[in-house]
Amino acid sequence: MDFIVNRKVLLDALSKVSRAVSPKNPIAALIGIQFDFKNDRLILTGSDSDMSIQVTIKENLKINQKGSVVLNSRYILEIVRKMDSEDIHIFIVDGTLTRIEGNNSKFQLNGMSAFDYPRIDFSTEGVHFTIHAFLLKEAIEQTVFATSNKETSPAYTGVNFKFQDNILNLTATDTYRLAKKTIKTDSDALFDIIIPKKSLNELSRIIEKDEVVDVYVSDRKSLFVFDDIYVRSRLVEGTYPDISRLIPQSFNHTLTVDSYKLLNAVSRATLLLDEKDDYITLTMDSENVKVSSYSQSVGSVEENLYDAVFKGDPLKISFKAKYLSDAIRSLNTDKVILLFVGNMRQFIIRSYDQKDNDVDYSMHLILPVRTYN
């Protein structure tokens, strides 16, 4: 193996594929990135078994001799990041000992044989649909934070992707709050799968341009293809619980409020609370809307939202502050509306401008707790 490649092109590719690599993987080869060639292209692959990323470099590349090697992900990434030459010369010195050269710098890395690297299936099989990259990125960011960290209920650690009747629904919940994104598309497909949150987080971070993403869903994997990038993820086994009956359809109280003011009020209301005990109370009637919190040992906070508009009978409802802040931030809109059924019933947050028949619909649901003060 002997080739010369533009440093920035290689750095960009390594930054992407290394996202799939876990430095503590028990399989030694998976701590590395595989360098390989196919049809005069350099193929870089990173994987942690659950998710795998492959990037192809076809330009700014001069191949002197083909070959393959696996190089430690952290070291090769840092080397290429810190080198200062325009091009980098990479070649095998002996066996898997690899030289990386440019300008005044010479690195030698003990590599691993590509024979020890697992064969990863990036085949474009199964159900196919296309989606705009930024819409996919937004959909992931607006749902993935609501997934659970508890491995005891694997289904909730991923996001449910359900495609039916030209509608793609993304749903995530940790059973205390729920995020749902609905996208109406021209594509037609039928599936109901769960994708692990880690794969989605990394996929979302890799998306930089608003191009078209080809998605392939089979029984065994989901595959996202764009640019010269393949992102492959295993699926979470099992079926996603039907959550549609959890979402109330009619409401008795509504609160319309400036997103930024509500976020700031919630942020101040939680100043005296522990992160894991950040319960706040909304007390609302037609005259006053306030956010409050109380801590026996530290003190109390009261925030008045003078500009908020509340409709309905007076209502007092308590819940975890972080759930509300996460939801408002993810909606990324100037004005939100909170829709309530009653004191101990789950409530909904969505953008004030959201219409039920929007092509792109986003909503959040929070389960309240008993109000003690």
Add this chain to the structure above:
Amino acid sequence: MDFIVNRKVLLDALSKVSRAVSPKNPIAALIGIQFDFKNDRLILTGSDSDMSIQVTIKENLKINQKGSVVLNSRYILEIVRKMDSEDIHIFIVDGTLTRIEGNNSKFQLNGMSAFDYPRIDFSTEGVHFTIHAFLLKEAIEQTVFATSNKETSPAYTGVNFKFQDNILNLTATDTYRLAKKTIKTDSDALFDIIIPKKSLNELSRIIEKDEVVDVYVSDRKSLFVFDDIYVRSRLVEGTYPDISRLIPQSFNHTLTVDSYKLLNAVSRATLLLDEKDDYITLTMDSENVKVSSYSQSVGSVEENLYDAVFKGDPLKISFKAKYLSDAIRSLNTDKVILLFVGNMRQFIIRSYDQKDNDVDYSMHLILPVRTYN
């Protein structure tokens, strides 16, 4: 206690005094900041016993009723930081329960009685001299990083301030490397003290304007006075070892090199090394200067410094990379000179432009290790 104060003025004062507060202090009152009044001024005090900071607010202040209270440092700082009103109204509701109000926000904090707060001696006693704030800040930053973390040799955990014959010398060492700053002044004083590193770090962070600092040194404390700020520190007990004989006076080899290029070469040369084992080797003759490193398990690096100018017989010397990077960064100059006696002898780094009779003189010394490769 009942007063109204400008939010930004209070925030600035709280940010400063809270630097002395340790949130885990076993003395409950010291987790707080003391609010007190003296001559129609608000006096804020924070302390961890070792160091204490006092800030006086005399403007943008309306006192309705004097009094005192101790408020948890973290909470009061965060409250004032996150409030959005121009002025803040602070008053005692009952006992030590304190209300903090502004715009739409009302906070109540359970305070502590000022009777439980230790009396801290901020008296301006002992030997007095003055120094420009930015020169003091620079002198601290150019030495304090070389102090030791080992509490077994307390003297080395602080910086030695030695004033004699119109010269102030700051010296810090962890016995493997040494930093020395010499300042020639018009002031006259005579002392030889050790100030704990934590006090100096916080003092340096608080200095924002280049004003004149009044320094008072007594047997028990050092006191730095500027603006409306008093920073008091205990002294480290014991005498500082005489390190003057450690500093070589004549040299057999010199290396002149661009600071930025050397820093980058060192940074790349340590990429494959553990932080605690970051030993690099300088191999120098009149033709070539290179920085190299070797790790049995990972690989090797070789960096050529083509622009460096070496004078003297060929020399190979190994040392901890971090010591060299720390020294170069602290010198903050375009070009450095390294002065060597021989292979296993301590060597010196200083700015290339530095003259022996400069009013403001800075140098660093590093102890080499045996070269294995």
